[in-house]
Amino acid sequence: MPPSSPILKVAVPTPLRRSFDYLVGQSIIPAIGARVRVPFGRQQLVGVVIDHIAESTTPSNKLKPILETIDDQPLLPAHLFKLLLWASDYYLHPVGDVFNTCLPGLLNKGEPAILEPEYYWQLTEEGEQAFSNLGKNAVKQHKILNWALQHQGVISPEHLNQLELIPSELKPLTEKGWLIKKQIELSAKPYTQSNQPLALNPEQHDAVSAMQQSIGQFHGFLLDGVTGSGKTEVYLQLIEQVLIKKQQVLVLVPEIGLTPQTVQRFQRRFNCDIAMLHSGLTDRQRLNIWLKAKQGLTSIVIGTRSALFTPFSDLGLIVVDEEHDVSYKQQDGFRYSARDLAILRARDEQAPIVLGSATPSMESVHNVNQGKLTHLTLRKRAADAKPPHIKVLDIRQRHLENGLSQALLDNMKRHLENGNQCLVFLNRRGFAPSLMCHGCGWIADCQRCDKHMTLHLQQKRLHCHHCDKQVFMPKKCPECGEPELFPIGLGTERLEQALIKAFPNKTVVRIDRDSTRRKQAMQDYVTAIKNNEVDILVGTQMLAKGHHFPNLTMVAVVDIDGCLFSADFRATERTAQLLTQVAGRAGRADKPGEVVIQTHHPEHPLLLNLFTQDYQSLSQQILSERQAGQLPPYTSMALFRAEASTLQYPMEFLNEVSKQLGQVPGLDCFGPFPAPMAKRAGKMRAQLLCQAEQRGLIQRAIKPVISIIEQLPSARKVRWSIDIDPQDPF
Numbered sequence: 001m002p003p004s005s006p007i008l009k010v011a012v013p014t015p016l017r018r019s020f021d022y023l024v025g026q027s028i029i030p031a032i033g034a035r036v037r038v039p040f041g042r043q044q045l046v047g048v049v050i051d052h053i054a055e056s057t058t059p060s061n062k063l064k065p066i067l068e069t070i071d072d073q074p075l076l077p078a079h080l081f082k083l084l085l086w087a088s089d090y091y092l093h094p095v096g097d098v099f100n101t102c103l104p105g106l107l108n109k110g111e112p113a114i115l116e117p118e119y120y121w122q123l124t125e126e127g128e129q130a131f132s133n134l135g136k137n138a139v140k141q142h143k144i145l146n147w148a149l150q151h152q153g154v155i156s157p158e159h160l161n162q163l164e165l166i167p168s169e170l171k172p173l174t175e176k177g178w179l180i181k182k183q184i185e186l187s188a189k190p191y192t193q194s195n196q197p198l199a200l201n202p203e204q205h206d207a208v209s210a211m212q213q214s215i216g217q218f219h220g221f222l223l224d225g226v227t228g229s230g231k232t233e234v235y236l237q238l239i240e241q242v243l244i245k246k247q248q249v250l251v252l253v254p255e256i257g258l259t260p261q262t263v264q265r266f267q268r269r270f271n272c273d274i275a276m277l278h279s280g281l282t283d284r285q286r287l288n289i290w291l292k293a294k295q296g297l298t299s300i301v302i303g304t305r306s307a308l309f310t311p312f313s314d315l316g317l318i319v320v321d322e323e324h325d326v327s328y329k330q331q332d333g334f335r336y337s338a339r340d341l342a343i344l345r346a347r348d349e350q351a352p353i354v355l356g357s358a359t360p361s362m363e364s365v366h367n368v369n370q371g372k373l374t375h376l377t378l379r380k381r382a383a384d385a386k387p388p389h390i391k392v393l394d395i396r397q398r399h400l401e402n403g404l405s406q407a408l409l410d411n412m413k414r415h416l417e418n419g420n421q422c423l424v425f426l427n428r429r430g431f432a433p434s435l436m437c438h439g440c441g442w443i444a445d446c447q448r449c450d451k452h453m454t455l456h457l458q459q460k461r462l463h464c465h466h467c468d469k470q471v472f473m474p475k476k477c478p479e480c481g482e483p484e485l486f487p488i489g490l491g492t493e494r495l496e497q498a499l500i501k502a503f504p505n506k507t508v509v510r511i512d513r514d515s516t517r518r519k520q521a522m523q524d525y526v527t528a529i530k531n532n533e534v535d536i537l538v539g540t541q542m543l544a545k546g547h548h549f550p551n552l553t554m555v556a557v558v559d560i561d562g563c564l565f566s567a568d569f570r571a572t573e574r575t576a577q578l579l580t581q582v583a584g585r586a587g588r589a590d591k592p593g594e595v596v597i598q599t600h601h602p603e604h605p606l607l608l609n610l611f612t613q614d615y616q617s618l619s620q621q622i623l624s625e626r627q628a629g630q631l632p633p634y635t636s637m638a639l640f641r642a643e644a645s646t647l648q649y650p651m652e653f654l655n656e657v658s659k660q661l662g663q664v665p666g667l668d669c670f671g672p673f674p675a676p677m678a679k680r681a682g683k684m685r686a687q688l689l690c691q692a693e694q695r696g697l698i699q700r701a702i703k704p705v706i707s708i709i710e711q712l713p714s715a716r717k718v719r720w721s722i723d724i725d726p727q728d729p730f
């Protein structure tokens with residue numbers, strides 16, 4: 001420890017890849033890991049002390065004292081603090097921004113890390129009586145009291161979110177004595193029992209026992225279980241063992257809004273404190289969950305990517321569900337992979353980690369091959385469900401009406417006549433991917449992107465899915481004035497209309513990002529589907545993920561051909577995952593399932609391999625191709641991206657970056673090239689790809705020159721970023 005007053009190395013939220021040194025000044029010496037308020041230029045910023053040092057490289061007359069010590073102890077548990085520093089180093093991302101991304105918003109603003117009391121509202125007898133006498137106009141009061149009646153007389157803070165109310169709106173009812181406001185006790189609610197665990201089948205049983213052995217120590221598992229094999233039940237029973245040992249559990253899921261069922265299953269199973277981190281929370285609720293987990297008051301935290309940064313007092317297990325999902329990689333700012341960091345976190349905290357999927361990523365399969373993860377398999381569907389029958393439907397020369405062949409419609413008809421549900425899958429929302437003029441051939445392009453605009457007929461708008469620009473649908477061609485404009489191609493909206501026409505007596509719902517914008521919308525659709533109020537589901541990949549609809553017996557894949565031919569080396573993996581997942585929605589209960597895939601390329605090796613063998617053999621094949629092509633996971637990649645108003649600036653900048661990286665043995669730089677989609681949101685984009693056979697070499701090559709790169713004059717003319725282990729070629 002340096003003498004009495006050390007110099008503080010502080011992570012300040014700036015775009016620079018460095019920390020800044022400060023003097024302690026009049027404050028008490030902040031601990032490493034505590035937040036401090038510091039002067040920065042003309043601003044005052046909140047930073048985190050990352051080290052105490054004896055001497056600074058900054059001249060002493062330039063060093064300024066901090067303004068305030070905010071925390072009297074380290075904010076983060078030591079493991080998590082170390083993980084963030086490591087991640088800043090590995091992803092070559094500014095350390096201040098790493099903290100800023102990972103901490104709850106209120107802590108970044110300098111709010112004290114103190115739990116605020118939370119309240120719930122209890123319905124009184126008067127309230128119950130008042131409910132039956134409410135007048136017609138008391139719509140809001142009716143909604144509130146009705147909710148309480150349906151939830152054992154309780155309105156919790158989460159309920160308020162769902163009701164889209166703020167606490168002050170309940171005040172009139174508490175004043176009338178219809179509700180009583182009570183403080184939620186902040187004590188750990190210890191785990192006492194689980195409700196109705198299922199009897200595991202032999203494969204599930206083996207998986208749980210293998211993993212149970214590792215509680216209390218680090219071990220990585222890949223739970224590779226076909227769709228509907230009951231992976232969730234395996235997680236639940238393993239989690240129970242961890243809860244019995246009084247440890248905490250972190251569950252990462254791809255998109256929480258899409259999987260309300262999974263969340264409810266957790267809540268029904270365990271009578272302990274379960275926190276859900278989702279986008280609908282207020283900043284205060286988010287902070288409270290964070291603090292409760294840190295203090296051990298919460299037993300299970302379920303959340304998306306960023307939930308990985310929740311502190312725990314005693315973390316006993318990490319589950320990464322659907323580990324192959326691309327949403328685990330953040331695509332802007334701090335571009336981390338939550339799955340990869342989760343493995344490191346588990347190692348640091350001496351906890352087992354389970355990566356679960358029916359379609360594991362090539363990275364995880366490779367880790368199994370290398371002995372870094374233990375492979376556990378569930379080959380059979382749970383209970384009595386059989387794997388679905390898959391039919392590749394050759395549509396060459398066949399007449400298509402709105403993208404649908406008669407053979408496909410006949411197939412659907414058979415299932416619908418038996419009272420079952422069909423899912424029609426198309427990964428493109430909107431009515432049609434473009435709009436064309438019949439007079440001159442003009443196409444509605446986005447002015448700001450190298451892409452067509454998608455027609456959304458319901459809203460009578462053209463919408464660019466890349467930059468979000470929206471304009472009214474033109475009444476006539478802007479080039480030649482011709483009034484006849486016609487949609488080209490197929491989107492979910494158009495498919496929905498076509499299916500309503502083809503099956504006029506059936507109920508069709510469309511599920512995509514547009515139709516589920518309203519809060520609760522997804523939940524309402526799921527309930528309707530489960531209650532058999534829906535016959536045909538049309539939708540995008542939102543429907544492919546994790547859903548369990550017992551009455552769904554047929555899945556139709558309408559247009560997959562575009563995915564079979566792509567320049568991205570990950571396209572085969574992604575398409576195989578998507579097809580396997582969507583096919584896996586069919587026949588999950590006692591009725592057999594059928595999958596029909598329309599294609600113009602029935603001989604395509606991906607389709608042949610995927611359905612004559614299985615995902616497991618296909619993944620080994622994909623891996624040997626990657627190895628032969630010297631591609632990840634056999635090599636590491638980093639992608640420099642840059643953009644500006646003209647292509648010249650990003651190209652100049654990236655050329656200099658390439659020169660700076662020079663001749664590092666083992667490191668190859670490709671480019672710079674214009675990005676696959678060169679123009680986006682009005683910016684011209686270019687990229688430089690770096691590849692190395694050895695892990696870590698990229699960091700070793702870039703780190704020594706990063707501050708030179710940051711200070712290049714050409715860097716000032718562009719917006720640029722580094723993406724380590726990029727997942728997205730654009």
Ligand SMILES: Nc1ncnc2c1ncn2[C@@H]1O[C@H](COP(=O)(O)OP(=O)(O)OP(=O)(O)O)[C@@H](O)[C@H]1O
Nearest residue numbers: 198199200201227228229230231232233382383546
């Ligand atoms: N041991 C069991 N006995 C009876 N039913 C089971 C058993 N295990 C799971 N199930 C049931 O099987 C169904 C499918 O399970 P689950 O949703 O967990 O599968 P999954 O592997 O997560 O599927 P996917 O990867 O396709 O989302 C659920 O309805 C679940 O309740």
Ligand SMILES: [Zn+2]
Nearest residue numbers: 446449464467
């Ligand atoms: Zn655009």
